[in-house]
Amino acid sequence: MRSHPVSLRSIFSTTLTKPLLGLTALSLGALALTGCPRAPTQRAADNAATQTASQIATSDTTTASTNPNEILNVSYDVSRDLYKKYNDWFNQQYKTQHSTAISIKQSHGGSSKQALSVANGLPADVVTMNQGSDIAMLVKKGLIDPNWQTALPNQAVPYTTTMVLLVRKDNPKQIKDWNDLARDGVSVVIANPKTSGTARYGVLAAYGYALKHGDEKAAQQTLRQILSHVATYDSGARAATTTFAQRQIGDVLITTENEAHISQQQFANDGLQIVYPSYSVRINNPVAVVTAVTDKRGTTQLAHDYLAGLWSKPAQTLMAEEYLRPVDAEVLAKFRDRFPDIATFDANETFGDWDTIMDKYFKDGALFDQLANPASLASATK
Numbered sequence: 217m218r219s220h221p222v223s224l225r226s227i228f229s230t231t232l233t234k235p236l237l238g239l240t241a242l243s244l245g246a247l248a249l250t251g252c253p254r255a256p257t258q259r260a261a262d263n264a265a266t267q268t269a270s271q272i273a274t275s276d277t278t279t280a281s282t283n284p285n286e287i288l289n290v291s292y293d294v295s296r297d298l299y300k301k302y303n304d305w306f307n308q309q310y311k312t313q314h315s316t317a318i319s320i321k322q323s324h325g326g327s328s329k330q331a332l333s334v335a336n337g338l339p340a341d342v343v344t345m346n347q348g349s350d351i352a353m354l355v356k357k358g359l360i361d362p363n364w365q366t367a368l369p370n371q372a373v374p375y376t377t378t379m380v381l382l383v384r385k386d387n388p389k390q391i392k393d394w395n396d397l398a399r400d401g402v403s404v405v406i407a408n409p410k411t412s413g414t415a416r417y418g419v420l421a422a423y424g425y426a427l428k429h430g431d432e433k434a435a436q437q438t439l440r441q442i443l444s445h446v447a448t449y450d451s452g453a454r455a456a457t458t459t460f461a462q463r464q465i466g467d468v469l470i471t472t473e474n475e476a477h478i479s480q481q482q483f484a485n486d487g488l489q490i491v492y493p494s495y496s497v498r499i500n501n502p503v504a505v506v507t508a509v510t511d512k513r514g515t516t517q518l519a520h521d522y523l524a525g526l527w528s529k530p531a532q533t534l535m536a537e538e539y540l541r542p543v544d545a546e547v548l549a550k551f552r553d554r555f556p557d558i559a560t561f562d563a564n565e566t567f568g569d570w571d572t573i574m575d576k577y578f579k580d581g582a583l584f585d586q587l588a589n590p591a592s593l594a595s596a597t598k
Contacts, residue, residue, distance in 0.1 A: 284514040286319040287341035287522060290334055292327035292413060293452035294475045295344060295501075298538045305534065306525050318518065326452035327413030334359065334506065341510050341519040344503045346472075347413035349570030351504050364504040367520070373500040374526035375540040378560055379414075379421040380496070382460065382469040382476045385487030389467045393493050394425040397468060398441035405447055405466035407456040409578055414453035414499075416578060418470040419443075420563050421497040423577075427566075428495055440587040461488065472499065473555075474539035498560040501540075 291299060303320040311317050323330065323338065331350035334340045335357050343360075345351055354360045365371045383391050389402050397404055407415035422442055426435035447466045450456040453475055460469035461483045468491075471479070476490045503523050510516040525531055532542035536551040548555065567573045577583045 282513070283319070285316060285518070286321065287510075287515050287519050288321045288323065288339060289342050289344055289522075290323045290330050290338060290340035291344040292330060292346045293324055293407075293454045294414065294457075294472060294478075295346075296322065296324045296454075297478060298474075298535060298540060299344070301534050301538070302526070302531055305530060306522060309525070310521070320522070324452075324454075326407065326411035326415075329411045329451065339509050339513075340506045341513070341515050342503065342505055342523055344501070344523075345413065346499060346501050347416065347570065348500065348502050348564075349574060350413065351502055352570060354504075354506065359506050359508040360504050361507050365502070367505070368503065368523055369527050370543050371500075372502050372504060372523075373543065374503060374523075374531070375501055375535045375542050377472045377474050377499045377501065377540055378496045378558060379418050379470065379493075379499070380473050380476050381491040381493060382471055382479060383489050383491055384467065385489065387489055387491070391468050391491055393491075394422045394442070394495075395429070395438060397422065397445060397470075398438050402445050402468065403447045403466040404442060404445045404468055404470065405456055405460040406449065406470040407453045408449040408451055409584055411451050412453055412456075414472055414475075415449075415456075415470075416573075417472075417497050417499050417563070419577070419584060420567060420573070421493070421495075422470075424497060424561050424563075424566055425493065425495045436583070436587060443584075443588040446588070461486065473541075477539040477554075492556055492558050495559050495561070497563050 289299060289303075299322055303322070307318055307320060323333075323340070325333075327345050327347050327350050330338075331343065331345065331353055334343060334354060343351060343354065351360060351364065355362055355364065361367065368374075381391055381394075381397075383389065389396070389399075391397065391402065396402065406418050409415040409419050419439070423435060423439050426438040429435075430438070448456075448459055450459055453471055456469060457471060457475060457479050459465050461479050469476075469479075473490075476488075480488050480490065503526065505516065505519045505523060507516060510519045526535075527544070529544065529547060532544040532547040533550075535542045536547055536554065539554060541555055542548050542551075563573065564570070567577070575582065
């Protein structure tokens with residue numbers, strides 16, 4: 217394994233205490249285009265990602281740079297607000313420490329779409345994802361060090377979040393929990409689980425809740441009813457937010473806690489309300505250096521320092537300000553009023569590792585396809 221000491225130690229404090237205060241971890245023991253009513257198959261999503269990677273890789277902004285003071289962060293859809301602020305902060309700190317200005321470029325989209333783009337040639341120096349399977353896929357491709365989780369604190373997870381429900385002013389459909397999404401007359405908006413890690417977490421959260429309250433057969437029926445009410449599948453979580461909040465489609469948006477708060481702020485006049493379900497999934501947001509790229513470009517140390525900075529007090533504070541749950545307990549305690557206690561489960565403890573989850577629930581013909589009307593899904597690929 218490569219050793220990457222943190223050269224910015226005087227700036228970055230990576231001391232961690234007990235993570236996830238306010239998230240009670242429990243175990244059960246037990247690219248669609250915006251407006252498209254059904255999600256495409258995984259093959260269609262992969263093809264779209266391949267085309268996207270080809271288009272992006274030839275653009276001026278994301279072609280592999282020969283500048284050792286420039287890095288590209290390829291990230292998931294709703295992280296752009298955090299990294300815009302973090303990049304400004306890190307750039308200033310780095311310039312102060314090294315008397316050198318750096319350039320940090322960003323690429324955002326559905327998490328799995330982004331990972332596929334990197335696998336297909338998008339020259340990311342770092343990836344900051346919302347699902348471990350996306351990084352694991354890049355490890356299998358030989359792009360990321362197999363020991364990436366031990367290269368950074370807390371298994372390379374600097375912050376977490378959870379899935380919530382965003383409803384319209386005064387909650388006219390009286391939505392209080394996941395089972396309310398199965399009621400007749402409720403229109404649901406969610407991103408496409410074929411391309412969006414956030415959407416997969418949404419499906420798993422609803423299914424985990426249903427399993428907690430019934431057997432597998434009953435849980436599948438509940439999930440089938442919820443999915444039958446989906447008005448549109450979007451390619452990423454931010455696109456789903458636009459569909460719900462700006463285009464005024466649907467009664468409820470399934471999204472992450474931080475995205476729900478951002479939507480409330482950006483559409484303040486609409487009076488959107490956040491509903492915390494009684495039980496949801498804990499989302500770990502892992503990060504990694506793409507060593508196959510950085511070793512060639514000479515940016516490995518810069519890329520590592522960039523990610524290591526995410527555990528600094530200022531960066532952890534930025535996360536809390538963006539309604540992401542920092543893993544630094546002291547910072548989290550200062551923002552306690554932003555993060556209500558919510559019972560959560562770990563997706564891997566409940567459903568297995570990500571390879572198992574993808575095979576059982578999200579590959580072509582798996583449970584999601586079966587419950588989300590397979591006839592419609594099949595016709596979407598013709």
